[in-house]
Structure formats: C-alpha cells, structure tokens
Amino acid sequence: MPKVSTIIGIAAGAAGAVALTPLALGMVGFSVAGITAGSMAAGMMSTAAIANGGGVAAGSVVALLQSAGAAGLSSAATAGVASVGGAAGGLLGGAVHLLKRLKK
Numbered sequence: 001m002p003k004v005s006t007i008i009g010i011a012a013g014a015a016g017a018v019a020l021t022p023l024a025l026g027m028v029g030f031s032v033a034g035i036t037a038g039s040m041a042a043g044m045m046s047t048a049a050i051a052n053g054g055g056v057a058a059g060s061v062v063a064l065l066q067s068a069g070a071a072g073l074s075s076a077a078t079a080g081v082a083s084v085g086g087a088a089g090g091l092l093g094g095a096v097h098l099l100k101r102l103k104k
Contacts, residue, residue, distance in 0.1 A: 013089015030069025
C-alpha cells in the first residue's frame, strides 16, 4: 500500500506538470502568437529548418511544441504530461518517505 507522501507526490506532480507546461512553453518561446524571435524556440526552429532543407517537418518536436504553445495541450498530451509529472512526484514522495524512515 503506497504511503501518504507518495500519493500526495503523485497528485501534486501530475497537477503541477499540467499547470506549468503552458508557462514553460511560453518561457522558451512557443507562444500563442508564434515562435518568439531570439528565443530558444527560434533556435530550435532554425536548427530544424536547416536539417530539413529549409522547412520544419510536420510532426517534428518543434512543430508539436509550437502547436501546444499556440493552441494548448491536446487531451493526449495532457495525459502524457500528467503521467510524467505524477511519476516524478511519486518518486519524490517515495524518497521523502524513505528519508523519514532512515532518520528513525
């Protein structure tokens, strides 16, 4: 049976990841208005375009991130982000529980 700290970690990790993903996308330059000039996203787009002979391939990481930045996360992307956040939160919660046990 999972401990309370693990369950809290899973819930907080999942919710936090979903809430913070749009903010993170905007911070690196994937915005509603498009890719922000001079941003990390612009560098990624430039690299992808050079690698593909002048265009960014549909379905590429850059294209998917720009879509998420412009339109928000799809249901599938939200589920994926929540799963990764929940797993990370669960690991952190489990580590907290383990450290508490080791202190005793």
